[in-house]
Amino acid sequence: xxxxxxxxxxxxxxxxxxxxxxxxxxxxxxxxxxxxxxxxxxxxxxxxxxxxxxxxxxxxxxxxxxxxxxxxxxxxxxxxxxxxxxxxxxxxxxxxxxxxxxxxxxxxxxxxxxxxxxxxxxxxxxxxxxxxxxxxxxxxxxxxxxxxxxxxxxxxxxxxxxxxxxxxxxxxxxxxxxxxxxxxxxxxxxxxxxxxxxxxxxxxxxxxxxxxxxxxxxxxxxxxxxxxxxxxxxxxxxxxxxxxxxxxxxxxxxxxxxxxxxxxxxxxxxxxx
Amino acid sequence: xxxxxxxxxxxxxxxxxxxxxxxxxxxxxxxxxxxxxxxxxxxxxxxxxxxxxxxxxxxxxxxxxxxxxxxxxxxxxxxxxxxxxxxxxxxxxxxxxxxxxxxxxxxxxxxxxxxxxxxxxxxxxxxxxxxxxxxxxxxxxxxxxxxxxxxxxxxxxxxxxxxxxxxxxxxxxxxxxxxxxxxxx
Numbered sequence: 001x002x003x004x005x006x007x008x009x010x011x012x013x014x015x016x017x018x019x020x021x022x023x024x025x026x027x028x029x030x031x032x033x034x035x036x037x038x039x040x041x042x043x044x045x046x047x048x049x050x051x052x053x054x055x056x057x058x059x060x061x062x063x064x065x066x067x068x069x070x071x072x073x074x075x076x077x078x079x080x081x082x083x084x085x086x087x088x089x090x091x092x093x094x095x096x097x098x099x100x101x102x103x104x105x106x107x108x109x110x111x112x113x114x115x116x117x118x119x120x121x122x123x124x125x126x127x128x129x130x131x132x133x134x135x136x137x138x139x140x141x142x143x144x145x146x147x148x149x150x151x152x153x154x155x156x157x158x159x160x161x162x163x164x165x166x167x168x169x170x171x172x173x174x175x176x177x178x179x180x181x182x183x184x185x186x187x188x189x190x191x192x193x194x195x196x197x198x199x200x201x202x203x204x205x206x207x208x209x210x211x212x213x214x215x216x217x218x219x220x221x222x223x224x225x226x227x228x229x230x231x232x233x234x235x236x237x238x239x240x241x242x243x244x245x246x247x248x249x250x251x252x253x254x255x256x257x258x259x260x261x262x263x264x265x266x267x268x269x270x271x272x273x
Numbered sequence: 274x275x276x277x278x279x280x281x282x283x284x285x286x287x288x289x290x291x292x293x294x295x296x297x298x299x300x301x302x303x304x305x306x307x308x309x310x311x312x313x314x315x316x317x318x319x320x321x322x323x324x325x326x327x328x329x330x331x332x333x334x335x336x337x338x339x340x341x342x343x344x345x346x347x348x349x350x351x352x353x354x355x356x357x358x359x360x361x362x363x364x365x366x367x368x369x370x371x372x373x374x375x376x377x378x379x380x381x382x383x384x385x386x387x388x389x390x391x392x393x394x395x396x397x398x399x400x401x402x403x404x405x406x407x408x409x410x411x412x413x414x415x416x417x418x419x420x421x422x423x424x425x426x427x428x429x430x431x432x433x434x435x436x437x438x439x440x441x442x443x444x445x446x447x448x449x450x451x452x453x454x455x456x457x458x
Contacts, residue, residue, distance in 0.1 A: 106409070107376055113379055114365060116449045122292055253415060
């Protein structure tokens with residue numbers, strides 16, 4: 001009985017020690033992430049605390065100790081960078097810089113920047129791989145329908161034929177995917193008046209998300225759905241097609257980094273929501 | 274071949290390789306120049322410097338960490354440093370377009386640099402986007418930031434942006450911060 005109580009007490013103490021290590025790690029991570037002055041932490045105090053814990057618990061906390069030590073190395077590196085940049089800042093705090101940048105127009109900022117900018121002078125040259133890529137592109141363009149050539153191409157709509165000519169999708173697979181996606185959008189628009197664009201297209205993989213974007217753009221060009229953009233918030237909503245007022249093209253940059261960021265935002269919103 | 278003529282030949286070769294960019298990044302590393310021009314490559318660089326001065330150009334050596342090296346007193350880092358030719362004269366805003374830049378893209382770069390420096394070296398990407406979104410559409414800011422990351426002006430590390438080697442090579446950061454802390458509205 002006494003042995004079990006002693007074991008229980010030891011386990012509790014060990015848990016407390018692990019929590020202490022976790023506190024140190026999260027403190028440093030917070031500083032690095034939120035860009036707080038890294039000198040607000042007394043590193044020697046942290047090291048002393050870690051030394052005592054390591055002495056008391058030995059191998060049982062070795063991994064945690066190593067992790068905390070690695071974070072302290074990051075913090076020291078951060079302190080070094082902070083000092084290096086301190087001379088450049090000349091006492092100008094982030095709020096001051098923020099206020100000044102907010103006040104200035106784009107032209108003024110660019111004009112001031114040009115006064116201190118000496119751009120590198122070089123000539124671009126094409127490598128064999130780039131030439132081959134260009135040839136592939138020209139070959140793909142040649143296979144596009146003729147409506148794409150010339151300025152009249154504004155009426156061009158992305159067709160299955162085009163996609164299959166470009167080797168993106170087989171005709172059958174595309175039709176199947178499109179009708180499945182169309183049904184999904186129709187069902188969602190039946191439940192709500194609008195859907196957030198990114199909520200609709202983002203999927204578990206980058207490839208699938210990109211595919212959804214292509215399918216949605218096809219539905220838009222067929223007039224089955226419309227997009228509503230809020231210029232103030234940059235929010236894009238998918239809505240049922242309304243009156244055929246002013247039509248415009250919308251370019252949305254999308255790459256792997258954007259996908260990772262959007263997915264992270266989506267997860268964060270879900271957690272907060 | 275007399276030494277002077279040999280150096281002149283090498284200067285021509287050096288200027289050609291520095292101007293013609295191959296692969297993604299402009300510039301040539303010190304050890305590549307040594308291989309191409311021989312052990313006296315720094316002598317060739319100094320001779321080229323004199324010729325380029327008359328054209329308003331300058332050869333600079335910059336390390337990957339962004340340290341500008343003095344060609345007169347090169348340290349051990351010179352071998353790994355990247356040699357580039359920069360335009361000594363400052364551009365005028367109206368000349369930006371002919372160089373392939375938009376005013377708003379340059380404003381995004383300038384804002385990012387000033388903001389990163391004011392936060393001592395790193396700044397959240399999101400904060401830079403927030404700062405500019407009243408003036409430039411968000412998608413354009415992100416596109417410009419991606420472009421600057423790709424060509425070496427900025428570096429991204431876990432959603433934090435920091436200055437890239439190219440900013441250190443091309444921008445006089447001390448002067449930039451002085452301008453932004455003294456310019457009157």
